[in-house]
Amino acid sequence: MTQEALLRVRSWFAPGRLHDPRTATVVGRLLGTAFLICFLTGLVSHYLQHPPGALADRLPSRPAWGYRLSQGLHVATGIAAIPLLLAKLWTVYPRLFTLPVVRGVRHALERLSIAVLVAAGVFELLTGLLNTVQWYPWPFSFVPVHFAVAWLVTGALLVHIAVKWPEIRAHWGRRSPGTLELPAEDALSRRRLLGTVTAAVGAVTLTTAGQSFTPLGRAALLAPRSPEHGPQGLPVNKTAAAAGITETALADWKLTVEGPTPYVLTLAELRGMRQYDVELPIACVEGWSKSARWSGVRIVDLLERAGAPAGSSLRVTSVQARGAYRVMEMGHEYAHDPLSLLALRLNGEVLSADHGHPARIIAPNRPGVLQTKWVRRLEVL
Structure with missing residues (x-):
């Protein structure tokens, strides 16, 4: 040099x-x-x-x-x-x-x-x-x-x-x-x-x-995700196909609720229960979020029907066979909050497969990964 x-x-x-x-x-x-x-x-x-x-x-x-x-x-x-x-x-x-x-x-x-x-x-x-x-x-x-x-x-x-x-x-x-x-x-x-x-x-x-x-x-020209794009006007991180959810897997779907008084509900029976509307955001760890209008049955009503004692929490299991969040637990603050729903509809429409049809969890102040989709089982803890 x-x-x-x-x-x-x-x-x-x-x-x-x-x-x-x-x-x-x-x-x-x-x-x-x-x-x-x-x-x-x-x-x-x-x-x-x-x-x-x-x-x-x-x-x-x-x-x-x-x-x-x-x-x-x-x-x-x-x-x-x-x-x-x-x-x-x-x-x-x-x-x-x-x-x-x-x-x-x-x-x-x-x-x-x-x-x-x-x-x-x-x-x-x-x-x-x-x-x-x-x-x-x-x-x-x-x-x-x-x-x-x-x-x-x-x-x-x-x-x-x-x-x-x-x-x-x-x-x-x-x-x-x-x-x-x-x-x-x-x-x-x-x-x-x-x-x-x-x-x-x-x-x-x-x-x-x-x-x-x-x-x-x-x-937001450089944002990795636009909250404006997605099925039913709301983005998704994991589609039904990516989660391995097929029509066959949902063909005989029923919701099982385990507790002191266990019971099983079909989708028609869930729809026949009193429905509530809430405005809540989906907020994901990747940084994107968007509010939407959700309709469904209150979690607290499902717990009360199962004879859940006061202060009980909840374990939620998805139809999804694999994944870190296919089983999720909700503390009693979330499980008994009147805004927490087992949602059946999104923005006035039946949930699409990518948004968790036939039923999904939506609760306030929760990360998106814990808003479990394709719910098949609720267990009172």
């Missing part, structure tokens, strides 16, 4: 005018806020899907739109964090190549926290983004690994903040004592950089958030 080429390569890793602590701090606090929102909303999503035993009967069924808001915010913030992470890495990357590699215990902790934070942060955002399009090019199960790495990101972020706190505090405010006063043209460049990052965050948010915030639906 020639001397000129060597100097050029070294210049790539030399701190520039905007690779300064103030710029890194401004971008970093935005990125840290995004990671915090993702972590907290991710906890909500995980524990609603996989509640520990002690929590199962304490999860609230209201507000009805709660999961739609938290998961939409989770996915939208995660996508917005991608340009923020790229900008943060750009502001600090020259320091990653400074020598010596380690200058003491504090510096070693700083380097280690950065390595873990960057690797885990990139992993979380990349796998989360691919989950929104339901593409899983890896051998592990997405949900438990994504959840575990979220704790790793949060721990590394806290260590990084603790180690870097003196520098963060010195450059937090525009007029903080440690803030470097840049020349006028450099200060303008910093504002342009931050303006560009803000515009990028706004652009990806505007063009994707419409998959859950339906007023922005027409602007």
Whole structure:
């Protein structure tokens, strides 16, 4: 390599005018806020899907739109964090190549926290983004690994903040004592950089958030899923064909309700019971959601007919032969909520096969994967 080429390569890793602590701090606090929102909303999503035993009967069924808001915010913030992470890495990357590699215990902790934070942060955002399009090019199960790495990101972020706190505090405010006063043209460049990052965050948010915030639906050009497209005006994640549901499997369908007073109902008998209408959203972990009008029999009425004691919960089994969510449990808050239905109709029409014909669960404040389709059995617990 020639001397000129060597100097050029070294210049790539030399701190520039905007690779300064103030710029890194401004971008970093935005990125840290995004990671915090993702972590907290991710906890909500995980524990609603996989509640520990002690929590199962304490999860609230209201507000009805709660999961739609938290998961939409989770996915939208995660996508917005991608340009923020790229900008943060750009502001600090020259320091990653400074020598010596380690200058003491504090510096070693700083380097280690950065390595873990960057690797885990990139992993979380990349796998989360691919989950929104339901593409899983890896051998592990997405949900438990994504959840575990979220704790790793949060721990590394806290260590990084603790180690870097003196520098963060010195450059937090525009007029903080440690803030470097840049020349006028450099200060303008910093504002342009931050303006560009803000515009990028706004652009990806505007063009994707419409998959859950339906007023922005027409602007959701980059959203993996449009809530406007799907059978009966509502998207589906898994079709009847993908679930192995055939007309033969449903030919002699009956609903079995197990409890102190068990009974069996045909579809005609279910339709002959008192029907209720509710307006509830389907909100999926991939970030899309949409409200719809559902009609059917209240779960609480089916439980009472089975002689279910007060405070009982419910196990729901699908006709679907395989799948992680073919069997689902509802805590008593959900099972006894008057908005929870065994739905038979969607937007005034009989459920299509893809939406769970002949009957499906619809309940407030629940992830879409727990709104079980093709229900064949209810069991009082």
